Amino acid sequence: MSKYETIRFEQSGGIARITLNRPEAANGINHVLGHELAEIAGLIADDPAVKVVILTGEGKFFSAGGDLKAMAANESKAGAYVKGLADDLHRALSSFARMDALLIIGVNGVAAGAGFSLAVTGDLVVAADTASFTMAYTRAGLSPDGGASYYLPRLIGLRRTQELMLTNRSLSAAEALDWGLLHRVVPAAELATAVDELAAQFAAGPKLSNANVKKLLLVSSDHTLEEQLAREAAFISHCADSADGQEGIAAFLGKRTPKFA
Numbered sequence: 641m642s643k644y645e646t647i648r649f650e651q652s653g654g655i656a657r658i659t660l661n662r663p664e665a666a667n668g669i670n671h672v673l674g675h676e677l678a679e680i681a682g683l684i685a686d687d688p689a690v691k692v693v694i695l696t697g698e699g700k701f702f703s704a705g706g707d708l709k710a711m712a713a714n715e716s717k718a719g720a721y722v723k724g725l726a727d728d729l730h731r732a733l734s735s736f737a738r739m740d741a742l743l744i745i746g747v748n749g750v751a752a753g754a755g756f757s758l759a760v761t762g763d764l765v766v767a768a769d770t771a772s773f774t775m776a777y778t779r780a781g782l783s784p785d786g787g788a789s790y791y792l793p794r795l796i797g798l799r800r801t802q803e804l805m806l807t808n809r810s811l812s813a814a815e816a817l818d819w820g821l822l823h824r825v826v827p828a829a830e831l832a833t834a835v836d837e838l839a840a841q842f843a844a845g846p847k848l849s850n851a852n853v854k855k856l857l858l859v860s861s862d863h864t865l866e867e868q869l870a871r872e873a874a875f876i877s878h879c880a881d882s883a884d885g886q887e888g889i890a891a892f893l894g895k896r897t898p899k900f901a
């Protein structure tokens with residue numbers, strides 16, 4: 641039995657799978673889910689055996705974001721409650737962004753508020769054609785968290801971010817793909833297979849190379865060209881010295897498929 645109350649967590653063959661598991665509450669983020677997500681993300685980030693992480697939701701929602709019923713129940717100390725929750729969620733997001741493993745998000749349904757923020761943080765984001773996306777924060781008298789003000793302007797630009805955050809307009813999966821928020825949209829019945837296939841592909845891939853792609857892209861807009869060039873040179877040299885780098889080059893020269901660690 642899983643030790644987690646709100647998340648199903650499985651791990652095998654270099655792939656860790658996290659399923660938000662409060663379908664009766666639209667996979668809303670309450671303090672237990674936030675805490676469990678932060679704990680799992682920390683464990684995965686420190687586990688060298690994990691090459692790929694899948695994050696998805698159980699049932700018809702990916703996540704409706706912050707659990708508004710839990711916030712209402714904590715009305716007298718709502719600010720402190722939400723701050724604790726945001727801190728946990730943000731710890732999880734930071735672990736996901738900094739870990740060497742790749743994060744694949746399978747958006748299985750509605751992603752609202754912090755569910756939307758979470759949905760777009762993946763290194764690869766695949767959505768069911770029935771998924772939809774709404775910021776929803778300002779409609780509830782709140783302001784964005786979960787990295788939305790960091791990721792959205794970088795992904796879709798300031799004007800579109802303002803529109804989503806200020807009007808709470810809902811985007812269909814097709815629109816989100818068109819706006820550059822997603823990598824792929826697949827029929828809902830094919831989402832799990834599409835995500836599993838991607839995960840298997842990356843689990844057989846070169847972990848250091850993929851981790852370096854993540855790390856280079858995460859900081860590229862904060863660096864000068866020369867700083868970024870220096871970083872690229874250090875990273876590719878580290879790859880070239882690695883077993884995977886040597887295997888990749890040897891496999892090309894030997895006209896065979898590489899077998900990465």
Ligand SMILES: CC(C)(COP(=O)([O-])OP(=O)(O)OC[C@H]1O[C@@H](n2cnc3c(N)ncnc32)[C@H](O)[C@@H]1OP(=O)(O)O)[C@@H](O)C(=O)NCCC(=O)NCCSC(=O)/C=C/C[N+](C)(C)C
Binds near residue numbers: 669709755777785786
């Ligand atoms: C568009 C939504 C998500 C789905 O609409 P629907 O028509 O498909 O489903 P329905 O509204 O009937 O919802 C099904 C049940 O789920 C409950 N629900 C939905 N969202 C939430 C929620 N956020 N918190 C608690 N419970 C929720 C809903 O009440 C139904 O249960 P009952 O049948 O009434 O028992 C639509 O539901 C929607 O717009 N939901 C609200 C979205 C929202 O405002 N999210 C919060 C944004 S603010 C935020 O995320 C803050 C985060 C801070 N932090 C990370 C620190 C937590």
